[in-house]
Amino acid sequence: MKLKTLLASTVAMTFIGLAAQAQTVGFSQIGSESGWRAAETTLTKQQAEERGIDLKFSDAQQKQENQIAAIRSFIAQGVDAILLAPVVATGWDSVLEEAKEAEIPVVLLDRRVDSSDDLYLTAVGSDLVHEGKVAGEWLVNEVGDAECRVVELQGTTGSSPAIDRKTGFEEGIAGHDNIEIVRSQTGDFTRAQGKEVMESFLQAENGGKDICALYAHNDDMAVGAIQAIKEAGLKPGEDILIVSIDAVPDIFKAMADGEANATVELTPNMAGPAFDALDAYWKDGTMPEKFIQTESKLYTPEDDPAGEYESRKDLGY
Template identity: 45%
Template sequence: MKKKLLSVILATAMVATMVGCGSATSEPAAAPAAEEAAPAKEAAPAEEVAEEPAAEEASDDLIVVGYAQVGAESDWRTANTESFKTTFTEENGYQLIFDDAQQKQENQIKAIRSFIQQEVDYIVVAPVVETGWETVLEEAKEAGIPVILSDRMMDVSDDSLYECWVGGNFVKEGSDAAAWLKTYLEGQGKGEEEINIVTLQGTIGASAQVGRTDGFASGMQDNWVMLDKQTGEFTQSKGQEVMESFLKKYPDIDVVVCENDNMAFGAIDAIKAAGKTCGPEGDITIISFDAVAAAFDSMIAGDMNADFECNPLHGPRVAEIIQKLQAGESVEKIQYVDEAYFDTSMDVAAIKETRAY
């Protein structure tokens, strides 16, 4: 940890001065690239770390990162978790303490307080919702532990309570989806027709839900009618349940906007069970977000029309930020990850083969 590491550094510097070896100043070591592993070193077995004092001292060389994850509600979230677990390894110079909040804010707050008690070096949070974080962030700030936000944003009165945020531009994703739909409908000769739309929203209050809803709304055309919006909680089962109710209530749905892929999969199942069709050759146009591997399969199968990427591979970017902070450098407050969109006019099968998630 930082405090122990500082003591070791100071002691080493004193010894070096006494024996007259080397220069008192030197260039700091360059941070390793996010995707590259640091030089391998012998790691003590897990049981020795818990029992042997020597192993405990060796762990002081590692940067300790506590990650409070939302949960495992979607394929996107699974890929996001894996990105952190494969980046923050002992081989790369880190110890990761991972906590799955099971989509409950109170669990994340408990996890953050546990990280503070354990005196981690950095706290990373993918917040369940945007509000309700002021108190626990104040506690982290008082403890001198930098907080980095991943994926979802926090709405706080003092943004100095966190170092920076890393994630997708959710508003742009939503507005890009609306722009794509406008072009697509015009290409289908339906640019002037009345278009009935329903939206499967994510967890209400989550940054992805807020941004995608607002972004799509900004691109609504005069001849588009938003029949209904309901939360599917970012899960396949809930997405299917909500879509079933939409189909019973609204007989003429033209477009379904799903604010993540898992809800889209549930919606597709509901549409097929109701005897309707979807996709480029179907009755209903399906637009989704995230672009996980299974969504490419859905486009290949002709069930989904378009998917707007939300890149889940945040681990390397967060590691890059931590290395800059370790070197005393400043970092940008808002850091968007690179994203694209995909539709069935593309060779989605070939594109899928090039992707990591």
């Protein structure tokens, strides 16, 4: 008993000693509205722990005023840097100026703001158009010169991911007249809608026999569509190629079963590149680029989907 207490207190002392030397970073997160966002939070905490950074986490619950209050409190505590995933694009000028006056670098994660770019160190994010393009290019390589009629499941009508991922895909297949998008409808980014709309695509395209590939703006819709294809008596992944975006765990499960062919990752690991940039800045004042684009990595069945599923399933997706 005594020994245990002694041991525990020693360990605790060691940690406190380490923490005193480590950098402190404040992270103002939007909330936990989606699985992806939850994974981003988990990964940011993981990354901080690996690097010995003391991360102060604040959940804004979708409210900008909560984020501004959190940043002010980070400034008051004198943190070494601030990570901000902004809930909206506008209204950040004054609080960013306060951070600048206190000489605390701010790194934007995932989303951008409308403020002057000298108010923050850098922004880390993905390029939505590029993601679509990667998906399109994969399809071009996959089908070669064969005729391919593609159906597309769009995201929520009018949302920027839906618009950009559509544009990117069209860029990716541009110049390859053998590939044609024959039907395009919104599936609202949801599994249920993805399934329902895919069912009507199958009905409309000769029971699905005329469809060569499905491009879905997110994995959830693709998972729904895969079920619809199976229920129509076709083999997803073989009879109809499936390519989608996000790389959530469930699409790797489908890929491991041979029911999906490709997914483009929207990495929730925005913190890794952000900490890399901060390390360089702290070390010798290196100014990073104003926008650090995360890699839009393509995953196919050759990339050990079962392993990817295992490594991702507990991130909070």
